[in-house]
Amino acid sequence: MATKQVTVKDIAKRLQLHYTTVSKALRDHPDISSATKDRVLSAAQELDYHPNSIAKNLKRQATSTIGVIVPSIRNDFFSAVISGVEEVAYGREFNTVVCQSNESAEREAIHVDTLISNQIAGVLACAAQSTTSGSHFKALQRQGIPVVFFDRICEDVEAGRVVVDDDVGAQNAVKHLVQAGHSRIAHIAGPKNTSIGRERYRGYLTALETCGIAVDHDLVVYGGLEENDGAAAFRQLLHRGRMPEAIFAVNDPVAIGAYTEIKRHGLTIPDNIALVGFGNNTLSSYLDPPLTTVRQSPYEIGRAAAGMLLRRIENPTQNTKSEVQVIETELVLRQSV
Amino acid sequence: MATKQVTVKDIAKRLQLHYTTVSKALRDHPDISSATKDRVLSAAQELDYHPNSIAKNLKRQATSTIGVIVPSIRNDFFSAVISGVEEVAYGREFNTVVCQSNESAEREAIHVDTLISNQIAGVLACAAQSTTSGSHFKALQRQGIPVVFFDRICEDVEAGRVVVDDDVGAQNAVKHLVQAGHSRIAHIAGPKNTSIGRERYRGYLTALETCGIAVDHDLVVYGGLEENDGAAAFRQLLHRGRMPEAIFAVNDPVAIGAYTEIKRHGLTIPDNIALVGFGNNTLSSYLDPPLTTVRQSPYEIGRAAAGMLLRRIENPTQNTKSEVQVIETELVLRQSV
C-alpha cells in the first residue's frame, strides 16, 4: 500500500461532517438528506474513495466469498464447473476463490483451514482422490459454513450434493456396447475410494447383469482418473491375455489414454476395439474417430452447485442436511463404437 | 454463521489469561513462556479455534490474496495459466481469487472495483477484447496495488508484463509455411485492439516480407478469437475468390474453427490447404491431422506472472514501472502443414 487509503473520515473531514453521516450517506440511508448525499457522493468520487470490504466484513461477521476446491483447474471438466460457479456467484455479487487440491487430502485440509479463517460464506468441493475422511469438511460445518459437493462426494459428510447419475450413465454406456453386439466388455475403473469410481463400476455390473452377460473380473482394471492411467490400464488388459471387444472407461481422460495406446498398438477403433468414455470432454468430439461418451454438462453442474450453495448460505438452518440434485446425463453417440 | 466464532477471548477466559497474551502465544511470540504457550495451544485445539484473517487483515491493512482476471476460465489456455498462478501463490501462502471478464471491459472494471475494496494484494490480468482504456487498471495502481498483465496487455498502463514473443512466434509459423512451398498464405487475424492480434499480424507481415512475398490484403481476414470466428473467417476467404494455399490463424481455437470448416467443405489438410495455429492448446495434438502450432506454455506463463506479481507486492516501489518478461515460444511441427 503505497498511498494511504481514503476512508469515510477523509470524506467527512473535507465536508465538515461526522464520519458516520458519511457512512450513512454512502449507503443511501433514509436518515440523510439528498443534498448531503450528493455532496458526499461527489466528494467520494473526487477523493477516489473505495469502501473497505474487510472492515465491513469484520463488522458483519461474514463475507460474500465462496470457495471452490477442485483437484486441478487444468482439466476441461473442472474449469467448466468453475466457470459456471463464477458466473452465478458474480450474478449474486459473490466472489469466487479457487483452490487446487492436486488430489491431495492434506492440501485440501489446508485450503479448508484458510477458507475458515477467511470467513468464507460457503464451500464447493470435489473430493480429492486421497480423501478418505471428511473431517476437514466437517470442520467447515462446525463453523456454520455450508458445504456442497459436486462430482465426487464425501459420503461421510452430510452436505449438499450435485452429481450426475453415475450409475445410470454407466449402465447406458455399457448397454450401448452390448447392443452394438459386444459381450466381452472390459471396464477401466476409477479408484475405489472415489464415489464416481464406485458408482460407474456399479453401473457396469448392473448393465452386464441386465443383459445376461456374466461378469469376467479379468476384464476389470482399476486405476486413476487421468490419461496415463488409461494407457497403463490398457497395457494391463493386453497383458492379461484375451483382448476385450469393447472398453468402457471411467472417464474421458482415461478413455483417451486407452485410445492413444490402442492406436499405438496398431489396432483400430471401433473395428478391433470399441470404446466409450464418460464426461464428454471437449477433446472427445475431435478425436478420430470421435469418442462415444456420456455427457455430463459441467458448466450446468457448476451453476447448480453454486445455486444450491447460495441457497444454503441464505438459509443457514439447512446447512448440515443432505440434499441431492442430480444433473441429467445423456449418451452421446459417436464413431468409437 | 450458526455457531458463534471462537476468538482469542474465549481461550483467554478459559485459561484465566488476558486475551493479548493468548494472541501472542498463538503467534509464538518470545515474550510468552513455553508453558503458557502449550496451554494456549491445546485450549485452542479443544475449542476448535480458527484465527480470524479478516480481523488480522484489517489490522495490517493488507491481505495475502491475489486476483486473476481472465476473459474466460473455460479455455484451455487460461485455465492452465490460472493453475500455474494458483500453484505459486499457494506455495507462498497466498490465495487466488478468479474473475471472468467474458471479454467485457465493463465487467472487468467491476471486478477491479471489488478487488480494490477487498484490499487485494495484487492483480494479474489478461485484458478483455473490448478493453480499450486501461483506466480501471490505473485505479488499482493509484491504490498502490501492483498489476501484471499476461498474454494480452493494456498498452497504456505501465505495469508488469508476461508475454510470449508474439511477433517472432508468428514469423516462425509463417516462414515454416513458406519453406513448405507455399506463397499464397492467408492470415486469420485477431481483433486489432488486442495486443496479440496486432503483434501476430505484424509477425505475419514481416515473415512475408523477409521471404520476398508480396502481401495480398485479400488474404487477411479479421475476426474474434474463438472457434466460430475461425469458421466464419474461412468462409469469408472462400467468398473472396481464389483459395489460399495455407492459413496462419491468430490462435488455436480460431485455427480449429477454420479446420472444421475446411473439412466440411470436403477439402483436406494439408493437401488442399495447410494450416498453422498459435497456442498449442491441448486439443490441437489430437486433431486428425494434428495441428502445427506455436507452443506458448500457459502454465509457465501463469507461474512467471505470479512470480513477478509477488515480487512487486514485496517491493512496492517498483509497482508502476514497466517490466517485461518474455516466455519462449517454439514451433511445434505436426501434420497440418
Added chain:
DNA sequence: CTGAAAGCGCTAACAG
C-alpha cells in the same frame, strides 16, 4: 436530519 459511542477480532506499543 446529524452526531456520539461502542464494538467486530486482532495486533502493537507500552506499562507493570
Added chain:
DNA sequence: CTGTTAGCGCTTTCAG
C-alpha cells in the same frame, strides 16, 4: 513474562 490501552474502517444503536 503478563496485562493495558488503543486503533485498523466500518456499521449500529441511541441521543440530540
